[in-house]
Amino acid sequence: MHGTRYLILADGEFGPLTSKTANSVIRYLPDRIVGVLDRVHAGRTIQDVLGFGGSTPVVATMREGLAFKPDAILIGIAPMGGRMPEEWRAWLLEAIDAGCSLWSGLHTFLADDPALAARARERGVAIHDLRRAPADLPVSSGKAKEVEPFVILTVGTDCNVGKMTAQLQITRLLNERGLRTRFVATGQTGIMIEGWGIAVDAVVADFIGGAAEWLVLEGSKGADIVLVEGQGSLNHPGYSGVTCGLLHGSCPDALILCHQATREFIGDYRKASWLKIPPLSEYVRLYETVAGFVHPTRTIGVALNTFDMTEPAARAACEAASKETGLPAVDPVRFDPTPLVDAVVTARNAYLASRALS
Amino acid sequence: MHGTRYLILADGEFGPLTSKTANSVIRYLPDRIVGVLDRVHAGRTIQDVLGFGGSTPVVATMREGLAFKPDAILIGIAPMGGRMPEEWRAWLLEAIDAGCSLWSGLHTFLADDPALAARARERGVAIHDLRRAPADLPVSSGKAKEVEPFVILTVGTDCNVGKMTAQLQITRLLNERGLRTRFVATGQTGIMIEGWGIAVDAVVADFIGGAAEWLVLEGSKGADIVLVEGQGSLNHPGYSGVTCGLLHGSCPDALILCHQATREFIGDYRKASWLKIPPLSEYVRLYETVAGFVHPTRTIGVALNTFDMTEPAARAACEAASKETGLPAVDPVRFDPTPLVDAVVTARNAYLASRALS
Numbered sequence: 001m002h003g004t005r006y007l008i009l010a011d012g013e014f015g016p017l018t019s020k021t022a023n024s025v026i027r028y029l030p031d032r033i034v035g036v037l038d039r040v041h042a043g044r045t046i047q048d049v050l051g052f053g054g055s056t057p058v059v060a061t062m063r064e065g066l067a068f069k070p071d072a073i074l075i076g077i078a079p080m081g082g083r084m085p086e087e088w089r090a091w092l093l094e095a096i097d098a099g100c101s102l103w104s105g106l107h108t109f110l111a112d113d114p115a116l117a118a119r120a121r122e123r124g125v126a127i128h129d130l131r132r133a134p135a136d137l138p139v140s141s142g143k144a145k146e147v148e149p150f151v152i153l154t155v156g157t158d159c160n161v162g163k164m165t166a167q168l169q170i171t172r173l174l175n176e177r178g179l180r181t182r183f184v185a186t187g188q189t190g191i192m193i194e195g196w197g198i199a200v201d202a203v204v205a206d207f208i209g210g211a212a213e214w215l216v217l218e219g220s221k222g223a224d225i226v227l228v229e230g231q232g233s234l235n236h237p238g239y240s241g242v243t244c245g246l247l248h249g250s251c252p253d254a255l256i257l258c259h260q261a262t263r264e265f266i267g268d269y270r271k272a273s274w275l276k277i278p279p280l281s282e283y284v285r286l287y288e289t290v291a292g293f294v295h296p297t298r299t300i301g302v303a304l305n306t307f308d309m310t311e312p313a314a315r316a317a318c319e320a321a322s323k324e325t326g327l328p329a330v331d332p333v334r335f336d337p338t339p340l341v342d343a344v345v346t347a348r349n350a351y352l353a354s355r356a357l358s
Numbered sequence: 359m360h361g362t363r364y365l366i367l368a369d370g371e372f373g374p375l376t377s378k379t380a381n382s383v384i385r386y387l388p389d390r391i392v393g394v395l396d397r398v399h400a401g402r403t404i405q406d407v408l409g410f411g412g413s414t415p416v417v418a419t420m421r422e423g424l425a426f427k428p429d430a431i432l433i434g435i436a437p438m439g440g441r442m443p444e445e446w447r448a449w450l451l452e453a454i455d456a457g458c459s460l461w462s463g464l465h466t467f468l469a470d471d472p473a474l475a476a477r478a479r480e481r482g483v484a485i486h487d488l489r490r491a492p493a494d495l496p497v498s499s500g501k502a503k504e505v506e507p508f509v510i511l512t513v514g515t516d517c518n519v520g521k522m523t524a525q526l527q528i529t530r531l532l533n534e535r536g537l538r539t540r541f542v543a544t545g546q547t548g549i550m551i552e553g554w555g556i557a558v559d560a561v562v563a564d565f566i567g568g569a570a571e572w573l574v575l576e577g578s579k580g581a582d583i584v585l586v587e588g589q590g591s592l593n594h595p596g597y598s599g600v601t602c603g604l605l606h607g608s609c610p611d612a613l614i615l616c617h618q619a620t621r622e623f624i625g626d627y628r629k630a631s632w633l634k635i636p637p638l639s640e641y642v643r644l645y646e647t648v649a650g651f652v653h654p655t656r657t658i659g660v661a662l663n664t665f666d667m668t669e670p671a672a673r674a675a676c677e678a679a680s681k682e683t684g685l686p687a688v689d690p691v692r693f694d695p696t697p698l699v700d701a702v703v704t705a706r707n708a709y710l711a712s713r714a715l716s
Contacts, residue, residue: 107562139596142632204465205566206559208599234602235651238497241566241603248598274500275652290648293593294633 006103007035007070007095009088013077014038014058016050016307020160021105021189022076026053028168028193034068035059036076037091051307062091066098074192075104084108093119101126105188107202130188131202133211140209144216144251145295149182149223150348151216153252154230154303155287157259157277158267159239162333163230164190166258166303166340169332173341174225179348184219186212186229186246201231201242208245216250225348228252234286236266237275244290251295254347255287256340257325260305261317280325301343302329364461365393365428365453367446371435372396372416374408374665378518379463379547380434384411386526386551392426393417394434395449409665420449424456432550433462442466451477459484463546465560488546489560491569498567502574502609503653507540507581508706509574511610512588512661513645515635516625517597519618520691521588522548524661524698527690531699532583537706542577544570544587544604559589559600566603574608583706586610592644594624595633602648609653612705613645614698615683618663619675638683659701660687 008026010019014036026033026046035057036046042060046053059065073095075084084106092102092110096119104110109129111117120127144151154163167183174181183190185197198211212228219226228250232239259280266275284299291297302321306314314331321329328339366384368377372394384391384404393415394404400418404411417423431453433442442464450460450468454477462468467487469475478485502509512521525541532539541548543555561569570586577584586608590597617638624633642657649655660679664672672689679687686697 107564142595145632201562201564203563204559205561205563205600205603206465206597208563209596234648235606237500237606237609237652238567239564240606240652241599241601242563243599244592244602245563245599248593248595278651286647286651289644290592293636293644294595294598 003032004071004101005032005034005069006072006074007037007065007068007100008033008074008076009091010036010038010076011085011088012038012040014041014049017160019077021078021192022074023050024164024189025074025076025192026050026056027165030054034070035065037062037065062094066095066100070100072101072103075102075106078105078188084110084113089113089115092116096120096123096125099123099125101128103128103130103192105130105192105199107131130191131199133198133203133207137203137207138210138214139206140213140249142213142251142294144213144249147216147220147226149220149226150254150344150351151220151226151228151250151252152254152256152300152344153228153247153250154256154258155243155247155283156230156233156257157280157283158233158263159236160267161258161260161263162303162305163258165305166256166332167227167229168193169337170341170344171227173337174344177341177345179224179345180222181225181227182219182223184215184226184228186215186231190229197229200246201239205241208242209249212246212249225344230258233266234283234290235275235278247287247291248294252291252297253351254344255291255297255299256301256303257283257287257299258303258305259321261314261321262308280321284325299325299327300347301327301340303340304329304331306331306334361390362429362459363390363392363427364430364432365395365423365426365458366391366432366434367395367449368434369396369443369446370398372399372407375518377435379436379550380432381408382522382547383432383434383550384408384414385523388412392428393423395420395423420452424453424458428458430459430461433460433464436463436546442468442471447471447473450474454478454481454483457481457483459486461486461488461550463488463550463557465489488549489557491556491561491565495561495565496568496572497564498571498607500609500652502571502607505574505578505584507578507584508612508702508709509584509586509608509610510612510614510658510702511586511605511608512614512616513601513605513641514588514591514616515638515641516591516618516621517594518625519616519621520661520663521616523663524614524616524690525585525587526551527695528699528702529585531695532702535699535703537582537703538580539583539585540577540581542573542584542586544573544589548587555587558604559597563599566600567607570604570607583702588616591624592641592648593633593636605645605649606652610649610655611709612702613649613655613657614659614661615641615645615657616661616663617679619672619679620664620666638679642683657683657685658705659685659698661698662687662689664689664692
């Protein structure tokens with residue numbers, strides 16, 4: 001997919017907190033985005049809507065978007081449950097007619113839509129359903145415990161708090177220090193950015209751990225450090241199964257805890273009062289305890305998402321998180337991620353020393 | 359399926375600990391089993407092999423089994439990963455030719471096998487793949503927390519320790535006390551016995567919690583007590599994701615901890631030394647802590663599986679488990695399950711009293 005120019009479909013949901021896939025692709029592949037289709041913000045630039053992303057336009061129709069000559073349409077929003085809104089079919093058929101391939105991370109596979117599949121076949125364009133799980137995944141057998149590299153998993157207080165972004169922000173810096181660092185994608189957005197991976201939330205439930213194990217074994221080849229993209233949260237009523245399977249299947253040596261600093265309630269739920277997000281220190285204990293039943297691990301840092309705070313408030317939030325947990329805490333997008341990078345290097349050195357002794 | 363007469367296919371794996379599905383169906387639907395196909399134990403009776411099940415024969419060929427006029431073939435073993443051994447196809451085709459329907463809980467669906475599907479269509483017989491998940495499952499939204507009945511989930515120290523059996527053993531006794539008690543099946547064997555349910559280990563990972571929620575809502579209709587069949591173990595490297603999703607999606611008010619008393623290591627793993635089963639009291643703390651992040655719960659009893667112990671050793675194991683946990687502990691198959699039944703009634707009364715106060 002490298003070099004592909006994308007028009008992103010994010011109709012009605014384009015925004016800093018709602019269009020997670022779109023935003024991450026814009027952040028990490030900015031030169032390959034020709035526009036965003038969203039009727040709400042049409043006429044503005046991506047920068048106007050997100051606060052980053054430059055002067056790339058937001059358009060109201062597929063026709064306008066196709067005028068920028070994309071090679072592919074990228075589905076940039078992930079509705080709850082992951083299903084395709086009915087009205088998109090006409091747009092996607094129009095795009096296929098113009099020769100565009102389709103990239104989607106929805107749970108409902110575009111290639112299973114008879115109209116889209118038939119038109120794509122006629123036109124000779126590909127439909128890439130990134131959430132389609134590989135056949136013949138193994139049941140986890142604990143092999144991830146034995147890989148050579150230092151394995152780090154991001155864990156979170158909720159969905160959509162910055163678990164993938166935290167790792168992408170430190171990957172480059174670690175590589176610059178001469179540590180061969182590999183990001184391992186476990187969700188559709190990470191797969192779009194990295195070009196490979198498995199959407200672990202889309203595998204058959206018995207194989208979550210096995211998918212995580214396969215990814216760690218694959219990502220370990222030629223790497224000193226493996227950064228495994230975390231998913232969901234261990235106290236998320238809908239998605240905790242994915243989180244738990246990933247935690248046990250990937251056997252991380254260390255965890256980075258991710259949190260959106262202003263969020264008070266588990267976010268995907270309308271009944272905001274149901275599940276209050278407990279203190280960060282309780283999450284540290286929860287994740288370390290549950291992981292430790294399979295493979296010992298410890299939390300080495302906190303990545304805060306402070307996008308909706310003033311700069312002084314954001315700095316105060318980082319200090320408070322650091323004080324509460326006794327760990328380095330930083331917003332790795334907004335501020336210098338060096339404290340997290342240092343924490344990784346220090347923890348890896350301790351890990352190498354303990355392995356040399358044993 | 360009620361009234362159907364089954365020939366059970368358990369070739370090469372028929373035995374007290376290996377053929378979990380076969381054994382449970384034999385225990386709870388004894389009058390509807392005409393025989394077991396297993397070349398290893400052919401010529402013996404089910405009683406000879408399992409220690410229960412009466413004089414029903416074990417046969418070596420499909421032809422011999424069909425002579426007992428079954429209506430259906432029931433796949434009675436669940437190989438790791440759930441896939442169908444290649445050699446069964448000829449047997450199943452022979453059974454279809456004789457007019458038998460097929461009941462399977464394998465991950466690989468029999469109806470997706472072109473040869474079996476075509477022959478079944480020609481012959482007009484049904485293929486029931488019990489692990490095929492319903493379409494359009496919801497993401498869990500916490501509704502299970504609000505149901506009227508008292509909800510109990512069995513949790514375990516490992517797979518295949520007796521989580522389903524413990525509940526089936528107390529269901530009848532609770533009903534005899536005038537409490538309308540509903541068993542909710544979450545695995546293929548439970549579905550075979552109960553006639554409905556969802557195999558939660560076979561749903562797409564994002565929907566484990568949603569499947570559990572749907573089952574609890576459905577099972578709650580007209581019930582005073584809902585017994586949700588547990589799956590896997592929260593420290594099982596391969597299956598913990600299913601366990602965690604079920605724990606959070608079903609929002610149990612109480613837990614019954616299940617353990618096979620002689621088992622020392624998490625069992626599905628060849629490398630027996632990898633994961634030692636920790637003490638029961640640690641499991642109590644683990645399950646209550648993780649569940650409590652979503653819905654408060656407490657462990658009210660221990661169900662021990664002592665099938666491979668002498669009677670004095672089994673009684674001693676129950677006493678030791680009770681002493682360690684401070685909870686009633688009994689093997690509900692081998693001994694009188696009344697202590698567990700009493701624990702359920704007491705816990706439900708406390709629950710009703712606390713609801714009346716709030």
